[in-house]
Amino acid sequence: MIKLIIFDWNGTLFADTIAVMESNNQVLKALGCQPVNLRQYRATMKIPAIDFYGRWGADKQELLKNSKKYSKIFHHYYEPRAKKCRTRAGARELLIWFKKHSVESVILSNHTIPGINYQLKRLKIIHDISHVLANTVISNTISKRNKLERARVYLKKKKYKPSEILIIGDSAEEVEIGRKLGIITVAITHGWYSITRLKASQPDYLIANLKELIKIVKAVK
Template sequence: MSRVIRNVIFDWSGTLVDDLPAVLEASNYVFAMAGVPKMDLDQFRREFCLPFTKFYDRYVPHVPISQLEEWFHDAFRRCRHMVAEIPHAREFLEFCREHRLRTFLLSSVHRDHYIVQAEATGFGAYLDHVFVEVRDKRTKMRGLVAEHGLLQDETIFVGDMEHDVEAARAGGVYACAVLTGYNHPEQLRACAPDLLVEHLGELRDWLTREGFEIRAALEKLESEQQQS
């Protein structure tokens, strides 16, 4: 008998809220202060990665991380009014509540920014357990799964970046990539998540159609692809 999804772990930025315009503006402020060229949106989406220390090491290795973070957070606070909830996110969170799915947040977002954004959107009320300021989600994911006694084949991690797919694999849970955030579609396809959806509304419809039995649905899909 196939197990059904009972636990949903969310990324925050690019998955539930759209903070990309604000992050780009704050990052370009950092680049200007560090004396390096700014990035346009397309370049930033292709180059930005997690853990974000790798990104900084690549472009501003001559500036201490503490100084970079100070510049970034100061600039981000000035443009946080640009952050908005992503379409279909609220409905998906309500869907999780309706079906009594356990919900978790696993994100690198700064705690102060999360508190402001969660209050503005009301999304915090839908999340049972929140883990923020996580530098490397791959390591934290393993601990989260063990600490909360999650069965791996009943758990899915939903995120918008390659690092999120890697984190899901590190924890042995299903990986769903959404195209509402930072990474380009081709970047996400290249890392081969279990599911790739345009937005959370599509994931909601998929789970409903498949009766939350993700393993059986994926095995059926793989079989159909092999036969075609």
């Protein structure tokens, strides 16, 4: 029986893929690179973002040296646009169903805790999420990848069995994390990654709508 759902935030619960892509394009422009379109973004986006920028010609040493500067460029453009974004289709119904059936929901993200909490309050779903496991410093959002370690620390405290945990995200990162933790993995389409890339990551389940998770949770004994 599933007792814990680990949600990625950007592009998974929060429908901000376009806002994130456009904000990343501002960073690329600041680095003297050409912006990308949605098809290119979904075909090449990587975590940490420094690898994505490097793929499109950015100087990684410049990014590392001035990570705070480029993180500020991203967030200056992103935050006003994020205020207009909504949850993905089915998110509210899903969170309500999980809460009703005593399934804990947490967020595991490369974004910032204050940024996510602001949106959770704005969208009136903060009471449906028990914890937000994310970055406290914005400069880390470009150069670091530490979701796996945060998940490990949290799960050690909670003492759930691997068979009782499910992780869902819109990129290969969540599938990789789930595989390393020995938990069930679900990938959702129409976020950051193309369907082709998601299939290549070989998640246990591939879905297009968040409400499909209910059937998966019911099926896992």
